[in-house]
Amino acid sequence: MKVAFIDLSREYRALKEEIDNSVKEVFESGRFILGPKLEAFEKNFAKYIGVKHAIGVASGTDALLLALKALNLPNGCEVLTQSFTFISCADAIVKNGFKPIFFDIEVNSFNADVNDIKRRITDKTKAIIVNNMFGLPAEMDEILELAREKDLLVIEDASHAHGATYKGRKIGSFGDIACFSLYPAKILGAYGDAGIITTNDENIAELLRMYRNYGQRVKYYHDFIGFNSRLDEVQAAILDIKLKRLEEYISKRRAIAKIYREELASFVSFQEEKNYMRHIYSYFVISSERRDELKKYLDKSGIETIIHYPVPIHKQKAYEEFNTLRLPVTERAASMVLSLPMHPYMYDDEIAYVVDSIKGFFKNS
Numbered sequence: 001m002k003v004a005f006i007d008l009s010r011e012y013r014a015l016k017e018e019i020d021n022s023v024k025e026v027f028e029s030g031r032f033i034l035g036p037k038l039e040a041f042e043k044n045f046a047k048y049i050g051v052k053h054a055i056g057v058a059s060g061t062d063a064l065l066l067a068l069k070a071l072n073l074p075n076g077c078e079v080l081t082q083s084f085t086f087i088s089c090a091d092a093i094v095k096n097g098f099k100p101i102f103f104d105i106e107v108n109s110f111n112a113d114v115n116d117i118k119r120r121i122t123d124k125t126k127a128i129i130v131n132n133m134f135g136l137p138a139e140m141d142e143i144l145e146l147a148r149e150k151d152l153l154v155i156e157d158a159s160h161a162h163g164a165t166y167k168g169r170k171i172g173s174f175g176d177i178a179c180f181s182l183y184p185a186k187i188l189g190a191y192g193d194a195g196i197i198t199t200n201d202e203n204i205a206e207l208l209r210m211y212r213n214y215g216q217r218v219k220y221y222h223d224f225i226g227f228n229s230r231l232d233e234v235q236a237a238i239l240d241i242k243l244k245r246l247e248e249y250i251s252k253r254r255a256i257a258k259i260y261r262e263e264l265a266s267f268v269s270f271q272e273e274k275n276y277m278r279h280i281y282s283y284f285v286i287s288s289e290r291r292d293e294l295k296k297y298l299d300k301s302g303i304e305t306i307i308h309y310p311v312p313i314h315k316q317k318a319y320e321e322f323n324t325l326r327l328p329v330t331e332r333a334a335s336m337v338l339s340l341p342m343h344p345y346m347y348d349d350e351i352a353y354v355v356d357s358i359k360g361f362f363k364n365s
C-alpha cells in the first residue's frame with residue numbers, strides 16, 4: 001500500500017463542483033485582482049478568527065514581511081523568533097533590516113520557552129514572532145504578559161494554526177498582528193501561493209492594504225514604496241469554499257490524531273496538548289531517538305513522511321553568523337521529529353497501515 005503525506009487531488013474531487021463553479025464565475029467576471037471574491041473571503045476569515053480585519057496577501061512569507069513593515073519598528077532593532085520553525089520568520093526580520101534573536105523552545109510543545117526569551121531581551125528588543133508549531137497553540141497568556149511588561153509588539157505566525165484555540169479564543173486574534181500562510185498543503189490552503197494577515201487595529205490594516213498594493217490608496221498615487229503582494233480572485237474563491245469546511249477538517253484531523261496517539265503512545269512521543277488548547281494538527285509530529293531509521297523503514301513501506309524541520313534556522317548556511325549559537329532543545333527536536341501522513345481525506349485502512357507499520361518497526365527491531 002502507498003500512503004501519501006497529503007492528498008490534495010482527493011480533496012479537489014470532493015469539492016470539484018463548488019470550486020469549478022466559483023472559479024468559473026471569476027473567469028467570466030474578468031476581474032482577477034482585488035475584487036469581490038477577495039472581499040468576501042477576507043470578511044469571512046476575519047469573522048472566523050474573531051478579529052476586525054483580514055488582509056489577503058501573496059504568501060505567508062509576504063504576510064510576515066509586510067506585518068513587520070506595518071509595525072514601523074526602529075531601524076536596527078532586535079526581533080525575537082524561535083529557530084525551530086520555517087525560515088520565513090527570520091527572513092522577514094532580516095529583510096526589514098532588523099536583527100533576529102533566536103530563542104529556544106519547550107521540549108513538550110516545540111513552542112516558545114518563555115524563560116529562554118526573558119534571558120534574551122535587551123533594550124533593543126522591540127517585537128516577538130510567536131509560532132504555534134504544527135497547530136498547537138503557544139502559551140499566549142505568558143507571552144502577552146511578558147510583551148506588556150517589556151513593551152514588545154507581538155506578531156503571531158499562525159501559519160500552522162488556522163482554527164487552533166487557546167482558552168477558547170482563536171490563534172490569530174491575540175497579537176498586534178497575525179500572519180497565516182495559505183500554501184496548498186496548509187490546513188486551509190489555496191491552489192497556489194497565498195497568505196493572509198489579521199489585526200484589530202484599523203491603522204495597521206489600512207497600512208497593510210497599501211503595502212500590498214504598491215503603497216497606494218488611490219490608483220497611481222503612491223504614498224510610500226510598497227509591494228505587489230495581493231491574494232488573487234481565483235485563490236480567494238477557492239479559499240472561501242474551503243473555509244466553510246475548516247471546522248469539519250479540524251474534527252477529522254483530530255480524530256486521526258486520537259488514533260495515532262492511542263496506538264503509538266508506547267513507542268514515540270507527541271506534543272503535549274493542554275486542556276485549554278485546541279491543537280488542529282496541521283502536522284502530526286512524533287519524536288523518536290530512532291527517527292532516521294524509522295523514516296527509512298516507512299519510506300520502504302510506501303508511507304510518505306516529512307521532517308519539519310531538519311535544520312533549525314540558526315544552523316542554516318544562510319544564517320552563518322548564528323551557526324555557533326547553542327539552542328539545545330531546538331537542536332535535539334530537529335534530530336527527532338517526524339511528521340506522519342495527516343489529511344482529512346485519509347482512508348481508515350491507510351491510517352491503520354501507518355499505525356501497524358510503526359508498531360512493526362519498534363516491535364521487530
Ligand SMILES: Cc1ncc(COP(=O)(O)O)c(C=O)c1O
Nearest residue numbers: 059060061086088159181182183
Ligand atoms: C510557520 C511558517 N511560517 C511561514 C511560512 C511561509 O509561508 P508561505 O510558504 O506561504 O510563504 C510557512 C510555510 O510554509 C510556515 O510553515
